[in-house]
Amino acid sequence: MSSPAKDHDAAAELDLAQLVEEQGDYLLHFALSRVRDVETAEELVQETFLGAAKSQASFRGQSSPRTWLTSILKHKILDHLRKRTRDKTVQFEDLGGDETNAFFDDTGHWAVGAVEWTKDPAIKFERKEIMEVLQSCIDALPDKLRTVFYLREIDGLSTGELQDTLGISSNNAWVILYRARMRLRECMELKWFSAGDASQ
Template sequence: MSAAPQWDEADLVALQSDLLRFARIQTGNAETAEDLAQETLLAALRHRGQFQGRAQLKTWLFAILKNKINDYLRHKQRHSSVFAETSAEMELDELYEAQFDSSGHWHADGIPVHQRSPEQDLENRQFQDVFQACLYGLPENTARVFMLREIMGWDAPDIQSHCGISAANYYTVMHRAREALRQCLQIKWFNHREPT
């Protein structure tokens, strides 16, 4: 059995901006996002022995971050639910955070790392970078709805309730997000690949 892949603090620092951006979209708060990203990096350092290399380091860190976000939002929900019905000034982001559903899960790459060739691994990383750039190019609320559905695994009614949007608005936002991602990927990925 081979040893787990090695990584160091520089590898974590290289992924910090991605973690921060994801947390910012999910929480809607820059300070909270910074705290959660830092907690994620500290947890990774404390538990580095648990990283077995079955997924990419980035996937592992995002799984930790997703759990940190879930914990934060559950805590916030417990402490703010008393005022949720009486506060007419609660912002959309706070509504979302107060109602966060923890049933979502992070989707790892389709092919386990140990079964991919180096070429597949490189191509996958390059595609993920392009996809992430396209995703972060979406308007923030559109990215949030899309990520709740496709990355966090929420059901449509939960997203509608948490984001305070109608069913029609949800489906419109999802359609626009998918269309924008399709166009972006077509331009930035598929048009630049060599035919196989």
């Protein structure tokens, strides 16, 4: 457990102006992954730093400044998404066409071949390159799929919390996550597992 003096030191050592330079782009990308619109993402980053300035004394130094700022930003993003749901600005219930049709034939059986994943040692995700491919595949998902997938699989929200934040039913959350996973599976196979020199 940290002492009050140590807590004070950690908070005093935080140079928020420097953190804007060091973490600003990271936070913008984090917000953009979940809200897409640059203007909104920048507003959320601004609110995050303002929130950090107000609660600077609460920084204990037990986590990195990036982790601390990210946790503030996560709350700002969830508040923003809840407000957007209340205002009905974005309808997550409107799922549109099913892009997973292409993976199956008319009888519902697989129309594509299988690519072996487990033989690739990089599958443990300890290499930077495969992490970058995974991130780019998630970022390439259509807006609604990407937002739901990030909130569920990266931020760890439960299906119930998705319902509360985005106003979607459990059933639609399953459908969205299923479609996102199918596309991610395909993207990883195209960009990593089928790429000739990817796992060299």
